[in-house]
Amino acid sequence: MAGRSEPAVLPAVLRVPLGTVAVLAALVVVALGILFAGDSGPAAVDARIQAVADGVGPPWRYLAQFLDFLGEPVGSVLVVLSALIGCLLLRRPRAAVFVLAGVGVTVMTTTLLKFLVGRTIHGPDNLSYPSGHTAFATALAVIAALLAADRSGLGRAAGTSLVLAAASAAGGAMGWAEVALGAHYPTDALGGWCTALAVTPALARLVDRTADRMTRRGADRTDERMADAGGRGR
DSSP states (O other): OOOOSSOOSSOGGGHHHHHHHHHHHHHHHHHHHHHTTTOOSOOHHHHHHHHHHTTOOTTHHHHHHHHHHHHSHHHHHHHHHHHHHHHHHTTOHHHHHHHHHHHHHHHHHHHHHHHHHOOBSSSTTOBOSSOHHHHHHHHHHHHHHHHHHHHHTOOHHHHHHHHHHHHHHHHHHHHHHHHHTTSSOHHHHHHHHHHHHHHHHHHHHHHHHHHHHHHHHHHHHHHHHHHHHHHHHO
8 A cells, every 4th residue: 555655734633624614714705705796995894994904104014014015926926935945845845836736726716706706995906805915824824834733743623723823813914914005905804814714725635635646656656567577577
């Protein structure tokens, strides 16, 4: 029987709890998308939060601009490259694939949803729901937390708590930055956070299944070659 070449990116003990989280998050994304489809202004809850967070001054504005930069093309490439280098240094190529797939699909999903929902901010050309920056930061945090949970051997409760805490911290920080800079409504940030929570566990499972299948096929071919060589040697 072929063994796994390296640890899974989605630990077995976290499949059920994070699968449940993913389903609930997807429902929130869809519900908010329907609620705000075609809107061009804040909801009541957005207005209340924006009154506190929008338009912050130094030094908080500098922090918000730095966080926003990390979600921009140049900043995001630097962050992803750093994550990839870290995975390769730890000899976790499967994790490196997960970083690319998890972040890439999450960002593509937010882009597609923006066109489908059509919510705008500051003019008809600025699609806002869900926040791609928030989704990007949350996806990276979920990926890092999953790898840390596996490396630490955490159980279901501790591992799930770690993933949700990391997602909340990263998504909350980036969501605050986007609201503070006036780039998104708070509910856009919530939608981005939930999009990442819906996409990344599913991508992790897909990466594991694909990698395991390739490993088994490689092992089967090796066994066949060894059997053929043994047969010729008789």
